[in-house]
Amino acid sequence: xxxxxxxxxxxxxxxxxxxxxxxxxxxxxxxxxxxxxxxxxxxxxxxxxxxxxxxxxxxxxxxxxxxxxxxxxxxxxxxxxxxxxxxxxxxxxxxxxxxxxxxxxxxxxxxxxxxxxxxxxxxxxxxxxxxxxxxxxxxxxxxxxxxxxxxxxxxxxxxxxxxxxxxxxxxxxxxxxxxxxxxxxxxxxxxxxxxxxxxxxxxxxxxxxxxxxxxxxxxxxxxxxxxxxxxxxxxxxxxxxxxxxxxxxxxxx
Amino acid sequence: xxxxxxxxxxxxxxxxxxxxxxxxxxxxxxxxxxxxxxxxxxxxxxxxxxxxxxxxxxxxxxxxxxxxxxxxxxxxxxxxxxxxxxxxxxxxxxxxxxxxxxxxxxxxxxxxxxxxxxxxxxxxxxxxxxxxxxxxxxxxxxxxxxxxxxxxxxxxxxxxxxxxxxxxxxxxxxxxxxxxxxxxxxxxxxxxxxxxxxxxxxxxxxxxxxxxxxxxxxxxxxxxxxxxxxxxxxxxxxxxxxxxxxxxxxxxxxxxxxxxxxxxxxxxxxxxxxxxxxxxxxxxxxxxxxxxxxxxxxxxxxxxxxxxxxxxxx
Ligand SMILES: Nc1ncnc2c1ncn2[C@@H]1O[C@H](COP(=O)(O)OP(=O)(O)O)[C@@H](O)[C@H]1O
Ligand SMILES: [Mg+2]
Numbered sequence: 001x002x003x004x005x006x007x008x009x010x011x012x013x014x015x016x017x018x019x020x021x022x023x024x025x026x027x028x029x030x031x032x033x034x035x036x037x038x039x040x041x042x043x044x045x046x047x048x049x050x051x052x053x054x055x056x057x058x059x060x061x062x063x064x065x066x067x068x069x070x071x072x073x074x075x076x077x078x079x080x081x082x083x084x085x086x087x088x089x090x091x092x093x094x095x096x097x098x099x100x101x102x103x104x105x106x107x108x109x110x111x112x113x114x115x116x117x118x119x120x121x122x123x124x125x126x127x128x129x130x131x132x133x134x135x136x137x138x139x140x141x142x143x144x145x146x147x148x149x150x151x152x153x154x155x156x157x158x159x160x161x162x163x164x165x166x167x168x169x170x171x172x173x174x175x176x177x178x179x180x181x182x183x184x185x186x187x188x189x190x191x192x193x194x195x196x197x198x199x200x201x202x203x204x205x206x207x208x209x210x211x212x213x214x215x216x217x218x219x220x221x222x223x224x225x226x227x228x229x230x231x232x233x234x235x236x237x238x239x240x241x242x243x244x245x246x247x248x249x250x251x252x253x
Numbered sequence: 254x255x256x257x258x259x260x261x262x263x264x265x266x267x268x269x270x271x272x273x274x275x276x277x278x279x280x281x282x283x284x285x286x287x288x289x290x291x292x293x294x295x296x297x298x299x300x301x302x303x304x305x306x307x308x309x310x311x312x313x314x315x316x317x318x319x320x321x322x323x324x325x326x327x328x329x330x331x332x333x334x335x336x337x338x339x340x341x342x343x344x345x346x347x348x349x350x351x352x353x354x355x356x357x358x359x360x361x362x363x364x365x366x367x368x369x370x371x372x373x374x375x376x377x378x379x380x381x382x383x384x385x386x387x388x389x390x391x392x393x394x395x396x397x398x399x400x401x402x403x404x405x406x407x408x409x410x411x412x413x414x415x416x417x418x419x420x421x422x423x424x425x426x427x428x429x430x431x432x433x434x435x436x437x438x439x440x441x442x443x444x445x446x447x448x449x450x451x452x453x454x455x456x457x458x459x460x461x462x463x464x465x466x467x468x469x470x471x472x473x474x475x476x477x478x479x480x481x482x483x484x485x486x487x488x489x490x491x492x493x494x495x496x497x498x499x500x501x502x503x504x505x506x507x508x509x510x511x512x513x514x515x516x517x518x519x520x521x522x523x524x525x526x527x528x529x530x531x532x533x534x535x536x537x538x539x540x541x542x543x544x545x546x547x548x549x550x551x552x553x554x555x556x557x558x559x560x561x562x563x564x565x566x567x
């Protein structure tokens with residue numbers, strides 16, 4: 001870095017993280033201060049006496065929502081990345097076409113259907129939504145991990161083996177680092193989509209930011225729907241722009 | 254020393270390498286030449302077991318290679334490929350230090366070895382150590398590839414068309430560097446190329462392959478003098494092969510040492526090739542050249558007669 005770069009570095013970091021920080025700030029403000037906006041919502045929803053959702057406070061709903069998404073995404077990442085690695089090894093090669101096909105097709109399968117299938121097996125509550133999100137979130141991660149691993153120039157792998165790296169060393173030191181940006185992009189898609197999809201959990205009794213939306217639909221209260229949608233939207237934007245920042249930082253090395 | 258005894262490689266139905274026997278002495282540079290698809294790379298990669306041979310035996314220093322553990326074997330053999338295969342996410346210095354790190358050398362020893370190699374390959378440390386492969390020119394990247402292959406000081410070096418992707422000027426520069434390196438290091442080298450001129454310039458032993466078999470092997474001059482088949486002859490450039498031979502012999506080997514006459518005004522250096530001398534004769538319309546040494550002092554004379562190898566009239 002040049003001399004001018006050093007004192008400005010802290011400044012620049014704030015500048016670069018401005019977008020994710022802005023979304024986060026808005027999200028937090030709304031979480032604790034939704035009631036302050038009563039005037040606005042009353043103007044939108046003139047028919048109802050109650051315009052601020054209050055069956056649970058937004059901090060709790062946000063926390064539950066995040067927890068479900070985090071658990072599901074973590075599991076999806078673990079399972080998805082492992083599966084993609086397994087089918088690109090010599091022993092698992094036979095399953096590659098099958099897994100690749102499922103991964104590219106699966107995205108067209110609606111999450112509601114996954115949920116509908118999960119409830120009879122797992123009952124109501126948090127578990128079916130975690131399973132649904134896990135399955136649904138698996139696909140972009142598997143697809144991207146496969147793309148990342150298969151996109152590596154074969155001469156790099158030939159050199160790695162030819163120099164005497166073991167298969168494990170090639171995987172850890174060469175394949176995964178080179179595929180990382182594509183894998184992270186898959187995780188980003190998975191998490192962002194799951195933040196929205198998690199709202200469906202409210203229909204199977206997993207209380208989260210989907211609650212105000214469902215309740216709003218059932219009671220014909222537009223203000224509720226808007227509050228849930230705003231929170232989910234801001235959460236998705238916060239997480240997505242954070243991933244984007246991280247991706248840019250990686251690209252710059 | 255590398256020995257192949259009746260080695261065959263089949264890929265399914267197809268026979269890529271068909272019963273070849275070959276012996277590469279220690280310190281020798283053996284060039285495998287042939288048209289694309291004739292099995293050169295397959296032969297090379299059987300030596301470091303990137304490909305397992307189907308039949309026959311391959312020995313290194315008298316030991317069958319199957320007796321060694323794969324990774325151990327490969328860490329003892331340098332490997333250079335056309336597309337370099339450098340790791341794009343590692344710096345030049347880290348790339349070069351790969352095998353020493355696999356061999357668990359101490360960090361200090363790796364660092365000093367990397368320094369040594371960068372100097373050897375003409376890559377100033379300050380400029381290149383922290384660069385990434387995508388910041389290098391083709392020639393620089395291939396130098397790093399060679400440095401990486403030499404890092405753990407292996408006795409054997411396998412090179413698969415290492416200069417094939419470079420422009421002609423860079424290619425010749427790297428060929429010269431390899432020759433100088435080899436004169437100092439005396440590695441046992443198997444060098445694959447489809448470029449006969451490159452093979453003639455570099456090889457101690459030349460092996461011509463066609464359709465998975467060895468058609469002829471010998472020194473470059475042996476092949477030029479007596480190509481065994483029309484195929485070898487055409488590989489050597491048909492009628493052009495006289496000129497190729499002229500590129501292999503230096504003026505010093507043919508000149509008449511300091512004689513009484515020395516009146517020729519056109520001059521040529523003692524280490525120039527006969528081909529270059531011929532070019533000077535053409536340019537100067539001269540049939541006689543004065544041969545000079547590094548200090549520009551005349552040391553002999555080269556006549557057209559001598560140049561073409563006819564010494565009867567001298
Ligand atoms: N891994 C492989 N699987 C199947 N066939 C191969 C493989 N590698 C090489 N071959 C075949 O073996 C033959 C020789 O290939 P190769 O040794 O790469 O030729 P060269 O290096 O002389 O151009 C070619 O016909 C090629 O198609
Ligand atoms: Mg080849």
